[in-house]
Amino acid sequence: MKYRDKRVLVCGMAKSGISAAKLLNRIGAKVTLQDMKKREEILEPQLLEGEGITLFLGANPDSIVLNQDLVVLSPGIPSDLPFILKAEAAGIPVISEIELAYSLTPCSVTAITGTNGKTTTTTLVGQIMKAVKPNTAVVGNIGISYSGEVERLTKNDWVVAEISSFQMEKAKNFSPYISAVLNISPDHLNRHKTMENYIAMKERVFEKQVKGDYCILNYSDEVCRKMADKTKAQVFFFSSKEPLAQGIYLDEDMIRLRWKGMEEDLISTHDLQILGVHNYENVMAAAAMAIAAKVPLDTIRNVLRRFRGVEHRIEYVATVDGVDYYNDSKGTNTDASIQAVLAMRKPIILIGGGYDKGGSFDEWTKLFRGRVKHLVLIGVTANQIKESAKKFGFTETSLCDTFEDAVDLCRKKAEEGDCVLLSPACASWGMFDNYEQRGDRFKEQVRGFIKK
Known part of the structure; x- marks a missing residue:
């Protein structure tokens, strides 16, 4: 085993890091698990130590990094920290948790990245492949650690992985059989600094692919379309805006396929249970990946008809007093929230704002007039979004100090026939641990309205 008896420092004690440490420990590595949290902030550290894992807590690992044979980074750990640069300067390999798990994977891998739609598409591809x-195994940024699943796999199984730009920062040899880049828009610029760096991380998903592999790309996205010239894999385009001579495309309300001699109507959008052109793009991308994996078309159609979407992504919550409530807490950037606004079929009372990841809100706020009746803002970006909306003549705005106050205000502002949409266009950090917690709080509060 390639990691047996190696001294490995695993950085980060969230789900990925703990799973990576346990995996390495089971296969014979000498593991140190590091986190800046203090021991009293860690849940049951003695259990990890009981398995033979050394903990290094509450301090920068600069003093121990040169004693390691390998460093494994959780996706939340920036790859330009001084101790990482020190390790690399000393010739110590630094890899991502995704790279670690991939290096131990015995079967084919489908890897899905992009700015938006990753979780929906990954979930859908996972359901098709499980058929x-x-x-x-459906793993990665979707919330299931790749390292925690890899040992149960055989050569006849399959991995479907949602891949974030963070996970690609230290991916060295990651090379899926099928890759997909769904779309590109500004995101995580506080970490990647420039769009060029961000795009480069997305392109790593297909960087190591070879001629017999497949790369699924969005023809309607100019950045993705240009990626076709950068991959050795066979490109399979999907498009929501124009017909394709080869690929899968949306033609009014029909998704059509032209691929290697096949010419078929795959499925009508009226047969789908998810809303919006962005979701039709997710369906086309998922179908293209399944076709590349040689899944029968009838199997693909059956799963597409049953698919109800994913939690926290334009998720219908309830109707209260004639008002529909939708949870789009996963809308953590403007492009995702644009799609949510466009998917609504009723006047919108919109909750926005949160943590500032960098970037402009203008493309989002210019859509508000004629669609949004009232905008309720929270978090550090509230005033920035308010000023952006004002530039486009939208002034029906309120600011709230707490999330609970914002949801209550939406209920007061909404009238029968309206919808309330939580789609913040911002990350949840600072107010919540993650977007799931934010979405759960929204759903809990809305369901409380029913009981009153």
């Missing part, structure tokens, strides 16, 4: 390979 033909029940032991398929």
